[in-house]
Amino acid sequence: MRAVRLSVVTAAATAATLAAVTGCTEKSTAETDDHVVAVTATDTKCEVSKKEFPAGHVELAVENKGSKVTEVYLLFPDDRIVTERENIGPGTSQKVTAEVKAGDYRIACKPGMKGKGIRQDVTATGSGKVAKRDPRLDKAVADYRAYAQAQADETLPKAKVFAAAVKDGDIEAAKKAYADSRIGWERTEPVAESFGDIDPKVDLREDGLEDGQDPEKDWTGWHRLERSLWQDKKLTDRDSELADQLITDLTDWQKRVGKAEITPTSMANGAKELLDEVATGKVTGEEERYSHTDLVDFKANVEGAEKSYELLKTVASENDAALTKELDKQFAALNTLLDKYRPNKDSYEFTSYDKVGKADRKELSDAVNALAEPLSKLAAAVVVK
CATH class of the missing domain: 1.20.1420.20 (M75 peptidase, HXXE motif)
Known part of the structure; x- marks a missing residue:
């Protein structure tokens, strides 16, 4: 059942697993790579480094600076899920790769993994098609x-x-x-x-x-x-x-x-x-x-x-x-x-x-x-x- 998760991986275990993907590297990459969107989640905010990015492959470089475990979603405008990552512990970071066509989307952070989340409207730009793939x-x-x-x-x-x-x-x-x-x-x-x-x-x-x-x-x-x-x-x-x-x-x-x-x-x-x-x-x-x-x-x-x-x-x-x-x-x-x-x-x-x-x-x-x-x-x- 994927509609709700009732338990959380401990922050310590998550931090140990994800030590290789800390926020500093992700921020610098987001500044130099059009396909990377840095997402900074707190208990009250969901900040994104850019509101537009090229269609094709997009990477969400997520850093949780809040005190609660959070989830981050990339959503279609009708709330269908493009991709998601859950159980992001306080003080930890994760990278999520997705494939998107040109169009409007939303990035949502869910502090405490509850509710509809704090949302940011974003746009994938381009011809309407994803980059050619294998x-x-x-x-x-x-x-x-x-x-x-x-x-x-x-x-x-x-x-x-x-x-x-x-x-x-x-x-x-x-x-x-x-x-x-x-x-x-x-x-x-x-x-x-x-x-x-x-x-x-x-x-x-x-x-x-x-x-x-x-x-x-x-x-x-x-x-x-x-x-x-x-x-x-x-x-x-x-x-x-x-x-x-x-x-x-x-x-x-x-x-x-x-x-x-x-x-x-x-x-x-x-x-x-x-x-x-x-x-x-x-x-x-x-x-x-x-x-x-x-x-x-x-x-x-x-x-x-x-x-x-x-x-x-x-x-x-x-x-x-x-x-x-x-x-x-x-x-x-x-x-x-x-x-x-x-x-x-x-x-x-x-x-x-x-x-x-x-x-x-x-x-x-x-x-x-x-x-x-x-x-x-x-x-x-x-x-x-």
Whole structure:
């Protein structure tokens, strides 16, 4: 679920990971490179070094000078997300690379990672087209879109089995179908933001609701039904309505995949953001707090991120061979670790997460963080030099 993150990587850990990208270097680069926009975030401001930059590849060089953890977004005017970076601790810096066409955009900083953020209007100038890119990257985007479409196509019938069980009032059958119905969605989460408002409709947790929203009226999707099945242990007419709504929303998702705005850098950035979410909101057990099927989501997320990486790897390895070597190593290590909780490697059955102890959760978190750090450099490695 990518609409809200409830936990934060500690500032100390983030600072250690990001020590190589301090603010002074970023500011000087922003002054000499038209494609770099320095973003200075505080608890009350979001300052940008320039309001116009050439279309093509843009780098946001973000420095958090506030006292709160922040997020920085590059948005289309209608609030669709071009790229984002979350969990930027106080006193730390991060670089985010994106690919943009000529047009109007907004840069938003979200102190405390809440609300709509402090916004600055910016413009990408040029002919309306991005700079020519390696045709292998165009193929990577096409292949990832085909992958996402296949996941959506495979998810819908599984979700219908789940929804039918809910509508029949068969709690045990619905529980059995629940995790399996989510795998395809979780695999496509690296580009979930490109599907518009589908994510909060189908994958929102209760504490992700906006102020003023009513959990009984405004909360929809898998996790609302998860609560009914495992915590409430009963199914009502409202649950039947929610099951129908879930199928409607997933059908909408299936249709949107072909039109989604996907770029090589959005694939790379999305994979990194997803791994951050796994480390801060899924390893903790917050995602599947009632069903404890977290490891199913976890594995599907890693598969989706790895698919994105594998499609970008050929170009990335030419620009940064050391990076792809490290990514190969860390993906393999994380998959090996996850297999400890998977008795049958040919199935998607994992240990119930409430049976995974604190030390083991820490081991999983460390493995995800070890992967997320080099993954943060993948977007820059696919930019044409």
